[in-house]
Amino acid sequence: MLAWDFCARTPIRRLVGAATKAPVMNARTINSYIACQLHKEIGELEASVAGLQRERDNCLSRRLAAFKERLARRGRPAPPVRRDAAPPQGGDIRKHRVAQPGERLLIDMTNTIACDFVSGIQRVVRRLAAESTATGAGLPVVLEDGELYACAEGKRRDRVELAAGDKFIMADASWHDLRGCRKAMEHVSRRGGSNVLVLHDIHPLLYPGLFHPENVETFSTWFDSAAIASDALIAVSRSSAEEFLGYAIANGTSVNPEMRIGWSHPGADVDAETEAGASFEAAAICASATPFFLSVGTLEPKKGYPIALDAFERAWSSGVDARYVIVGRRGWNTRALERRILSHPEFGRRLFWFDRAGGADLAYLYRHAHRLVAASVAEGFGLPLIEAAHFGLPSIASDIPVFREVGGDAAVYFDVTDSASLSMRIREACVRRPAPVALPRRRSWREAATELFARIRNEDYQFGSFAWRLAGSVGQDGAERARTLRAVS
Template identity: 45%
Template sequence: MVEKRSGEGRIEAYLLQEMKAEIDELARSEVDDATKFFYVRAREFYWTVTRLLGLGRLHDGIWRKPSDDKASAWRTALAGDIPPPATHARLLVDMTATHRTIGRTGIQRVVREIARAMVESGAGIPVFMEDGRLFSHFLHDNLPNEVTPAAGDKFLLLDAGWHLTAEYSRMIDVVAQAGGETVGCLYDLIPILYPSVVTNSARRAFVEWFDLLIRKSDAIVGISKSVIDDLEAYARERDLPCKPGLRLGWWPLGADFRAPGDAAPSPNAVEAAAGGQPLFLSVGTLEPRKGHAVALGAFDRWWEQGADVRYVIVGAKGWNVRALERRILEHPEFGRRLYWLRGASDADLRYLYERTHALVFPSIAEGFGLPLVEAAHFGARAIASDIPVFREVGGDWASYFDPGDSDALLARLKEALAAPPAAPACDILSWGRSAEALARLLREGDYPARLSENVAQEAR
């Protein structure tokens, strides 16, 4: 069995509490029980049928399918000089899902930053799939229009492709038949390890994608060692079948922004930071695993004790948070000491990071935790849940509290307010250095582990 994670009992209690809040919120609806039942079943039927028919893009956000005359309009033109990419043994960096959508999730930030750094350095060619073919995402005279896989190529599945498994399966076969290799990218195992924090359809899609990575990838890279540790533990528990000799590695993410330093923040960001009170900031989509309810509970107690501090949440509304959304919007401090920015730009984030007293990162599960290194990049301290990946990324610089414990978080908040500012003592990478580390790992093939030899055989 997988070893029980630190604080797992408290995490389970927190998730049950949030689930009850969502059930209570549904009960507040004026819709009668029969209609609610019909709606839920109809929605599940819709998701199931569209998935079986290969139409998942209708509800997954991956709906753009370019025609020949429109394909270029969805590609990014590069100005200036860039080095021509290699002509053999190329690194083909997949960004299909990001190419087809306009979302700005944490994964898509990674994809965009790594892809641009790769093409600007000449280390790789960012590509997208269309009708069983690969095309360059970027437009430039030094880049090919269509990319045909060849012997020695490495096809890096950098993007969040779990709604496009069938397309990827076919392309992996094309790459293999041409004599190339496929390297899967794993951001986390959250839908598998914490199924209650995602929808059933999202979990099914992720499991299908994960199974594809394990069976067909020649190597898998994670965005942290903790992600690979989770993969090995899960594989050991389940005795997963995988491609023989499957290699495992990881690389660190970057922290700098592409937004110009002089880009103006929005009025909402300026208002959230105004007033002179100490500002505490959380960055991340509003969803149960992010722990915003834990943080809000800590600030509720602090405000009741007379503290004059601000809590600013930056992130889009996610799923299963209707009760939390109501709690925020109807909070007596909303617009006074409590703010929620749902459409923040990079300029807004820069503005808030530069003014925050501390980042508050109460997640119960993450694959890396970009806000930690972003806060360090801007010189802010951080208070984070005591989970393995945050210890890996934040080291001794961040302060930690037991996951799901509002009282423990409040104690760390008070300590942060009383302590003088301290420069972050962690390694802060640029996205250029992050992309360089990834390209070097893939080029040299110096992977620390092999799943089939170190894990699957042990399970037998």
């Protein structure tokens, strides 16, 4: 219902044009996969609605009784309401030297502080904020009505007095506060500073079916009014930067012509917990002689878990004795997938799901897994491939550009959304010893942040300005435009 309602309210050009004009390989295959998963999700919702309707008659009397009880208690004094103290003001928040006004990198972490969960974006923001403080390169900030306030230990501190030359680093999910984001950008510009966007991906524009409809609309509005107005954009991968360029040029988006565009890979510090800190469940899986394959990431449509599960069912039916372990919290639009996992006849035997795994469990599973399986249909970076390489774990990955960028020749690839192709790779991994290859190099967050901050300070953006890119694309056909996007200035 929500998906169809969103389609009815959203211009067809945006829904279809984004996918057809996006410079992404296998777009038609990926969109077919999305449509299939949406149909399953709609079926799951319809079944839930039918169940709720049946339950309605049974619970009506209980609701009425509860309502009468509330009425009876109306005269009783209400319990005291706890009010959180206002954020502390003043004080010295600096444990290390910070850059002086006019040279500061102001790392926005407004949404990360407010979040009650940690996903890929929040992990990046927290590490950048920590490194900016530790190295003295910058200052973590939060927004309040467009004003920037210093932030330490998750609490708002003093208002930041902006100076010419300061750089506002929008690494967080700022589309959740468009008004505050725009006001902050305007404030920074008026004071002679610059606004730098750290782009994770633009997949809500390229593949809207992968996300909740309201999030697509929110992201789209933010992109059209804030992201394209930035003074510079630095993506977490070259692939993400190329997707941005391809989408903007193909759709005639009014991007700030002076925007400089580049990319810088994130770090991948793996938690340092010892094997002794792993849970009993993780230790039991690793103690078995039967090899297991590991997937890491939130349960969400773009991760391709249905594809991987189809592939393992094929492998099991052909006699392959291997296990499949998923590590990732519940996400969105995956009710059908969750039901499939939890009701699967192999669940608890050869299929496992850790939805609340800690760092010790994850490190332990990485260390003992037979292969990493990354079945995503779209990604901004591909951190699990780098984390797996840290433990010497080879990867089997879907053949999407960013995985090629991150995994290189060290990973084995299968056709996007093709469970038969993945199943064949699983069977090969069970019978063949992997050839010795150089695994992707893992960079610490200190190294990654140092490179990112240096690129921003020195304005060392690989793709140069958007105007230069646009000039090189006018009048070109698709093949020439693709070559233009691959060129590095």
